[in-house]
Amino acid sequence: MSNFGIAPPVARVMAGGLADALFETAHRDPALPQIARRDASAPDTWTQVSAAEVRDEVVDLAKGLVASGIRPGNRVAVMARTRYEWTVLGFALWSVGAEIVPIYPTSSRDQVEWILRDAACVGVVVEDEQGVMTVGSVCAQLPLLRHVWQMDDGSLARLVEAGRDVPDATVDSLRRIVMPDSTAVIAYTSGTTGHPRGCALSHRGLASPCDVLLAGWRHTAAAPGQQPAILAFLPFSHVYGLMIQGMCLRGGLLLAHEPELTEEALSAALLSFRPTFLFGVPYVFEKIYKNFLRKAQQAGRGALFERAVRTAQDYALAAERQRLTAGPGPGMDLKLQHAFYEKTVYRKLRAALGGRVRGGCSGGSPLNRDLTLFYAGIGILVHDGYGLTETSGGITAQPVGREKFGTVGRPLPGTEIRVARDGEILVNGPSVFHGYVNDEAGTREALQDGWLATGDIGRLDSEGYLSITGRKKEIIITSGGKGVAPAPLEEQLRMHPLIHQAVVVGDNRPCVGALITLDPEFLAHWRGALSASNTNELLGREAREENALRQEVLRAIAGANSTVSRSESIRVFRILPVPFDLANGMLTPSMKLRRDTIVRQYAAEIEAMYATARAGRQTVQEDLAGWDDSDDVFRRTRPR
Structure with a gap:
């Protein structure tokens, strides 16, 4: 089938590993703000860390890993929430050719034991004492595990100190032998049934969707002349979170971290950091909407809010028809109503998200069409995309200026999508994984002639837009x-x-x-x-x-x-x-x-x-x- 390309087909040529992008940025533009780090003494204050400063921290930590015996091809697990140290550690591991095995910090003892053993990890970095206790309870069953480092007890600082005598050139040499098709991450599936399976994702596979999205969509992530600012709150233990981190470091976007997914923490971070673009899952966008509604009702303005919602959706629907050449666009009456609610409601809603958000992307599962119309109508165009762990992240996106709500967009350039006779979505492209670790039978079942059988059910329309209707294994058959x-x-x-x-x-x-x-x-x-x-x-x-x-x-x-x-x-x-x-x-x-x-x-x-x-x-x-x-x-x- 034909590939519906919607962005430049080649964004950049990749010759090495994922860590190279940070070093290239630090060399080209050392003062560029790369990460915003929250001040420990003033949680509402963010300190910008330049690309050169991040690179230097990565090199120092990488030297400590070398001094501790971490070698190319070694697998090191990271079991922590989304935080600054995760990013620095991840790039340090990639700089020495190690493979990262992300583990959710809330994983059970049995899950931790299974992943560490199945991936043959030689080390694990945990966040706190609870993580140490969890890993400690299974160490006896893990003869290959040599290191357990704890972020919050100063272990990373001690690693840096241990590597003081390692030359910077050693890290540079190790980084340069990493090839694009080398394994970067062993990402374990969520395991809705049975044991989770480790997906071997290459440096090229993880970089591919990031680079294509940066080439085609970067300009939509912030106002003209403004550096895009991204608040990462989704777990880096999931491929979606890794893709967000990768886009920021590969594209020179300002990255901030929020480890807590509570309503209070996220709201405070949005107000203080003021991102320009939101990456989330449907639950987040649904929750934001419900909070808007609840607060409006508590203030006695529920009826006003509901009228404003209907106007926003009607306006976005008319605008959608216009860009898809199916209608004339909003009429004069609708424009006047929309302008009234822009002054009285919409700008206040945007202010609650920091005041600079101009767009967003939802992934993980399809976003409700009426909800996307609401956000578009208040001035925040939320794109719905699609991807899997096995595809290293996103494989579809909404074409700029041709967004079709209720779909997950079109295949990214270089990626092909087919729908089998039974409705299953099949994918072929540069981001498709190498296979499951220690599971040849599962790999053969998932990859057939280079095509990944996703297990998702969907349909492609005549213009190449993909709609997801469910999971193949979740279809209910009544009596x-x-x-x-x-x-x-x-x-x-x-x-x-x-x-x-x-x-x-x-x-x-x-x-x-x-x-x-x-x-x-x-x-x-x-x-x-x-x-x-x-x-x-x-x-x-x-x-x-x-x-x-x-x-x-x-x-x-x-x-x-x-x-x-x-x-x-x-x-x-x-x-x-x-x-x-x-x-x-x-x-x-x-x-x-x-x-x-x-x-x-x-x-x-x-x-x-x-x-x-x-x-x-x-x-x-x-x-x-x-x-x-x-x-x-x-x-x-x-x-x-």
């Missing part, structure tokens, strides 16, 4: 033989402000059902508003809340059901008291649902949910009978 992709339904459910997570079930069941968790912050706000507005004393407070909550969830389900056929619609549901998270093992570290684990853990609740329906109790469809569509404030009827 009636109907195949249902759960992801689109779950995405629609999460758009309701009260719903935090949703898992659609129904394998070998008569109909589709859903397990739902609630957003704690919005639930507390909703309960307060409900108590203040309800004067009905005939029912107790708990009964009123339960009835009202059920009606809100039913509205969300009605909105989701409106996007699918009746046979695919959700008929039964359960609200769970505890959200799915890393601590209870229901989420992968990259925030994806562990479906098999959830279904096993909540088997009794699922059985009871369907038993209630079999016993003749009301289903969702019966509850909704007699509703008028106009009653469903969350149902949108925008053209797709």
Whole structure:
């Protein structure tokens, strides 16, 4: 099939490894601000570190690694949150030809043991004492592991001191023997089922999507004449985080780190660092929107906010039609409404993100189309891209000026995408991985004639735009033989402000059902508003809340059901008291649902949910009978 290229096909010729880019930048423009580091004594203050200063720190740490016996081809694990030291350490390891094995700091003892043993790591860098204890508990089973370094106890400073007598030329010599096709990272998949598998990613593979995106999209990441500033908060233990770091160091973008993913920490970092572009996952963009809505309602401006949202979406939709040559663009009335809300609402929303954000990119899973229209309408064009661990990061992007919301864009130049007869997406290109470590059978299954079988289901339209509809292994087959992709339904459910997570079930069941968790912050706000507005004393407070909550969830389900056929619609549901998270093992570290684990853990609740329906109790469809569509404030009827 033809390749729909959307940027210059060749961004730069790569002759060495990933570390070279930093050294080249430091030589060419030594004073360029490369990393912004938070001041420990003043968390809202950021100190800029130049490219030359970062390079010098990398060289000093690399010499310490050499003095400690780290050699080319050795594998060293890094088990830490997204922080300054991670970046310096990573480039130091690449500078001596070592291979990095990222491990999520929240990984369990068994996961840590498996990865360190499977990758044959000779060293591991942890963040804190908890990390030392986790690794220490499995050291007896890891005879190849020689070093355990802890960031927070001064180990990296001691490494630097140990390398004082190693000549700088030694690091330079080791760096120059690293080839583009050498392995740079062994990235372990999240492991939604069974043990995670290590993907061997080359220096060239990791650099390829970064360089193509920089060539075609760098100018969209900041205002003209302004250095793009990126706040990295996604884990570097995931390939998406590594790609963000790589683009910053390869493209001269200013990189800052935020290790905490809490609402408070992220909000404070956005306000103080003031990024120009946001890289995130759908959960982040959904959460930002819900926080906007909650704060507007708390201030008594909920109705104004909802009108502003509708105007933003209408404006973005008209603009989308215009750039795709399918319409004339926003009319005069819509322009006037948009200008009014720009002064009263939109600029305040942008200010809450630091005031300089002009765009964003969402990855990990598809972003809701209505949400992308909202962001575009308030002046933040969020692109939806697609990639996997096995593809070293992104393989599609939205063409500049031809963005089509609801899709993940077109294949990057040099990358080809096909859709098999069963709907599976196949990929071929320079960023595709070398294979799984210690798993030849798995590698042969994934790579067929150079094409990667992604396991994702999707479709390509006539212009080469790709849409993701689900995971091949996650398709639900009801007892009636109907195949249902759960992801689109779950995405629609999460758009309701009260719903935090949703898992659609129904394998070998008569109909589709859903397990739902609630957003704690919005639930507390909703309960307060409900108590203040309800004067009905005939029912107790708990009964009123339960009835009202059920009606809100039913509205969300009605909105989701409106996007699918009746046979695919959700008929039964359960609200769970505890959200799915890393601590209870229901989420992968990259925030994806562990479906098999959830279904096993909540088997009794699922059985009871369907038993209630079999016993003749009301289903969702019966509850909704007699509703008028106009009653469903969350149902949108925008053209797709």
